[in-house]
Amino acid sequence: MNNHYYLAFDVGGFFIRGGVLTHQGELITDTVSYYSSNSTANREQLIANFVHIISRQMLTIMDKSFVIEGIGFAFPGPFDYDHGICLINGVNKFDSLYGVDLRTELTQRLKQHKVFVKRADPHFQIQFKNNVNMFALGEWYLREEKEYAKIMYVTIGNGTGSAFLENGEIVTDRQDVPQNGWVYHLPFHESYVDDYISTRGILRIARQLRIDPNLELEQIVAAARAGQEDMIKVFQLFGKLVGEMLVMVTTFFNPDAIVLGGQISKSYDLFMNEVQVALKNKHVSVELSDETSYSTLIGLSKVLF
Structure with a gap:
C-alpha cells in the first residue's frame, strides 16, 4: 500500500490546483501544480481538459511503482456530489457540464487512457466534494x-x-x-x-x-x-x-x-x-x-x- 496514491484537485473558475496524497492522506507539497480550468469551454473540451490534467498530475509522482487508488475533486456547487453530477448553470463557469454525470464520463475516458490504466488500481474511484467545505476543513486543520x-x-x-x-x-x-x-x-x-x-x-x-x-x-x-x-x-x-x-x-x-x-x-x-x-x-x-x-x-x- 505504500505505493498507492490519490490525486486531489481544487476546481476553480479560472484555475485548477492539483496535488498528490500518500496512502496515509498526506499532501506531497512538491506535487502541487496549477492548470487552466477552461471553465467557459464546451462539454467535450472540459472533459478532455480534466483527463489531460489528471495525466499531467500523475507525472509529478516520483515513486516509479506508483498506483493511483483514486481521484478526489473539490468542486463548486451546485453539484450532486454523491452521484457526481454537475448542476452548475448560468454563472459563466462549467455551464456546459450542466446535468453531466462527470464521474461516469471521466471514468470511461480514463479507462481508454493506456498510461492511466497501467497505473490505476482496478477498483479506483472518483469522488466529488464541495470545494468550500473542503476549504473550511483544511483551514480548521491548519490552524494550530x-x-x-x-x-x-x-x-x-x-x-x-x-x-x-x-x-x-x-x-x-x-x-x-x-x-x-x-x-x-x-x-x-x-x-x-x-x-x-x-x-x-x-x-x-x-x-x-x-x-x-x-x-x-x-x-x-x-x-x-x-x-x-x-x-x-x-x-x-x-x-x-x-x-x-x-x-x-x-x-x-x-x-x-x-x-x-x-x-x-x-x-x-x-x-x-x-x-x-x-x-x-x-x-x-x-x-x-x-x-x-x-x-x-x-x-x-x-x-x-
Missing part, C-alpha cells in the same frame, strides 16, 4: 489554535461559496444555516447573493459608475490601489454589499469568526472598512486565508480516506 467554536467560511470569486463549521464539523442541515450551508442562491437586492458578491458583481458596480466596461477586474484592482478615486468607490460599494450579506446570513448562526478566501478576498484591503462597519455590532472576527487552494487540498486529504 482552535480559538473559535463557530466559524463561517466565505470564498469570493466567480461566485459566492460558503460553509458553516462548529467545533470542526461542517453544519449543512440545521435551522440556523441556509440549506446545504450555501448562501449563493439566497435572495439579495434584485436578484441573488451570487450576482452581487462576485467578479460580475464588482463589474456591475463599475458599469453603474460609468467606468470603462472593457476594463478587467485586475485593472480595476490595480487602479484602486494606485489611488484612483472612482476605482476606490467601486470597492467601497462592493464592501457595503459584502457586509450587508454577511449580516444577513449570520443572524442566526452567530459565528465567532468569518474566514474569507477566494481570488477577490485577496483585495480585502480595498473593501474591509465597509465590511467592518457593517459587522460592528456582531462581535465577530474577520480573518483572511493565506492560501485558499492549499487549504482545500488539505481538506480533501482528510475526507478521501
Whole structure:
C-alpha cells in the first residue's frame, strides 16, 4: 500500500490546483501544480481538459511503482456530489457540464487512457466534494489554535461559496444555516447573493459608475490601489454589499469568526472598512486565508480516506 496514491484537485473558475496524497492522506507539497480550468469551454473540451490534467498530475509522482487508488475533486456547487453530477448553470463557469454525470464520463475516458490504466488500481474511484467545505476543513486543520467554536467560511470569486463549521464539523442541515450551508442562491437586492458578491458583481458596480466596461477586474484592482478615486468607490460599494450579506446570513448562526478566501478576498484591503462597519455590532472576527487552494487540498486529504 505504500505505493498507492490519490490525486486531489481544487476546481476553480479560472484555475485548477492539483496535488498528490500518500496512502496515509498526506499532501506531497512538491506535487502541487496549477492548470487552466477552461471553465467557459464546451462539454467535450472540459472533459478532455480534466483527463489531460489528471495525466499531467500523475507525472509529478516520483515513486516509479506508483498506483493511483483514486481521484478526489473539490468542486463548486451546485453539484450532486454523491452521484457526481454537475448542476452548475448560468454563472459563466462549467455551464456546459450542466446535468453531466462527470464521474461516469471521466471514468470511461480514463479507462481508454493506456498510461492511466497501467497505473490505476482496478477498483479506483472518483469522488466529488464541495470545494468550500473542503476549504473550511483544511483551514480548521491548519490552524494550530482552535480559538473559535463557530466559524463561517466565505470564498469570493466567480461566485459566492460558503460553509458553516462548529467545533470542526461542517453544519449543512440545521435551522440556523441556509440549506446545504450555501448562501449563493439566497435572495439579495434584485436578484441573488451570487450576482452581487462576485467578479460580475464588482463589474456591475463599475458599469453603474460609468467606468470603462472593457476594463478587467485586475485593472480595476490595480487602479484602486494606485489611488484612483472612482476605482476606490467601486470597492467601497462592493464592501457595503459584502457586509450587508454577511449580516444577513449570520443572524442566526452567530459565528465567532468569518474566514474569507477566494481570488477577490485577496483585495480585502480595498473593501474591509465597509465590511467592518457593517459587522460592528456582531462581535465577530474577520480573518483572511493565506492560501485558499492549499487549504482545500488539505481538506480533501482528510475526507478521501
